[in-house]
């Protein structure tokens with residue numbers, strides 16, 4: 088091979104270094120574009136459903152297109168910085184904290200802000216191979232392949248509140264479709280009909296704040312009571328529902344019956360339980376029905392989580408405590424409890440978090456609390472007050488989510 | 500010497516898998532003995548030991564401990580019997596997330612008021628003897644550490660301290676040093692020897708190494724497939740006996 092040939096061979100086989108970096112980064116770009124598309128699609132779908140239900144009009148966009156594009160882009164950035172978005176799932180990417188593995192909320196906000204420099208960070212890719220986008224570097228964030236980070240979360244479509252929302256939306260839409268004719272043309276032509284909603288939403292009526300906070304407290308209390316009583320029932324049940332602690336024919340029978348019962352109860356969504364209890368208790372005291380629904384579902388869910396944890400304890404210490412002549416209660420307190428206390432607390436916090444979310448949704452089917460009032464307000468077209476309640480719910484859910492994940496991090 | 504344990508035609512069949520783990524075994528243990536169980540893995544040593552305090556329910560046969568029939572004991576009697584039969588384990592079996600002190604104190608659970616123990620309240624003299632026993636096994640400064648922060652050798656000493664808290668007549672040790680290095684193994688074995696000689700505690704220990712068995716045992720019982728294949732003094736095990744117990748291919752390894 089002549090030097091000339093070598094030169095050409097090298098030239099042909101070796102790509103310029105910046106393409107490598109671009110290849111490493113293209114998945115993140117792909118994820119962003121995918122999320123953008125997903126959000127536009129969601130926007131179209133939801134505003135269509137909304138307008139169809141509320142105005143009987145057909146409109147996909149409702150606002151000026153550029154507003155939609157900007158909002159969707161912003162939402163995509165937020166989604167990618169705060170959660171695992173569909174685009175990230177599609178391309179197998181995860182955002183992870185660069186410095187100490189903690190998901191610090193401030194850094195996530197910073198990353199969203201910095202991501203606005205999107206056009207700028209294409210430039211450095213061209214000059215360096217080991218390129219970490221500057222907004223990630225500044226925010227202390229890294230986008231890595233999904234395989235590199237453990238993902239303890241369930242996929243979004245399996246979390247109960249998403250299923251509940253989706254189910255509710257579909258059910259409401261189908262019901263309304265039966266009574267109204269589907270008119271896809273209006274979907275495009277009648278966007279302006281929603282302008283009144285937007286006009287009211289940007290002008291919140293804060294006079295409802297006091298009532299809203301009170302309703303929010305009722306809702307949180309409903310979630311709290313459901314969690315508290317759920318734990319009180321689920322802890323003893325979990326000992327009966329753990330295979331390794333079920334001895335004899337009676338124990339085995341109880342174990343089997345409990346497990347089957349619990350998985351049936353668990354598989355029925357809380358909002359369906361709420362519908363059942365609203366009809367069942369008929370007290371006119373709606374939060375009671377909602378609380379019962381959450382309680383029943385919590386018991387089933389916690390019993391399963393707790394007893395699975397019990398099944399994986401180390402039998403050695405239990406045997407050792409038994410061999411000292413300890414009685415049954417002492418064996419549990421000294422041999423078993425130290426092994427399960429942290430996971431139990433962690434599951435409890437997790438469930439309390441879910442119950443707070445569910446408590447707001449349950450209101451929509453008549454389970455009381457802030458959700459029920461929100462439904463009434465939107466029905467009566469009082470958007471300026473509805474937005475206040477929505478904001479309150481958002482703040483509560485966000486605060487719960489954040490504090491519970493921090494607490495659970497501590498426990499692990 | 501007075502007899503402490505009499506085992507009569509003891510049999511254990513594990514229903515799952517139909518394993519005959521202990522097959523019609525009879526022997527006696529005298530007070531003050533240091534009896535060593537040897538035998539290949541799966542020969543039934545652990546099963547035999549756990550049958551004695553009924554951590555495992557025997558299928559047939561009789562176990563008499565200090566004149567009391569263990570196999571017929573009620574739940575309450577059994578707990579009282581277990582107080583006098585301490586046990587230490589190959590994997591130490593400490594409660595890992597509890598403190599060393601709690602682990603040691605749990606040796607008193609059979610004695611104390613159950614209600615008080617539920618709120619982790621132990622009599623003052625139990626606390627004192629917990630510290631004394633930790634002192635005795637040479638780790639008094641570790642009392643407030645979490646058990647899983649200790650090394651293997653230290654954990655087994657905690658196990659011994661827990662056993663000491665029971666002030667037992669009998670100490671059963673199921674491969675107490677198999678998870679330890681040779682030097683640590685000897686120091687742990689010496690605590691057992693000390694308990695045996697100074698406190699007069701009868702010891703039954705299963706050991707993997709014949710050299711350890713020879714060094715510490717006053718009598719040796721060899722098991723094979725759940726049956727006794729040798730019973731006698733350590734010095735009586737010659738090359739032929741060794742091959743009978745461990746199989747033709749085995750070589751003797753020393754632990755010094």
Ligand SMILES: Nc1ncnc2c1ncn2[C@@H]1O[C@H](COP(=O)(O)OP(=O)(O)OP(=O)(O)O)[C@@H](O)[C@H]1O
Nearest residue numbers: 513515516518520539540541542543544545546547
């Ligand atoms: N829980 C159980 N269920 C079914 N079979 C068992 C059980 N525990 C032990 N066995 C079987 O009983 C036999 C004796 O087991 P054992 O644990 O008593 O032997 P070992 O001498 O202590 O062995 P090692 O030296 O490996 O500890 C083995 O064949 C084993 O497979």
Ligand SMILES: [Mg+2]
Nearest residue numbers: 544545546674
């Ligand atoms: Mg064994």
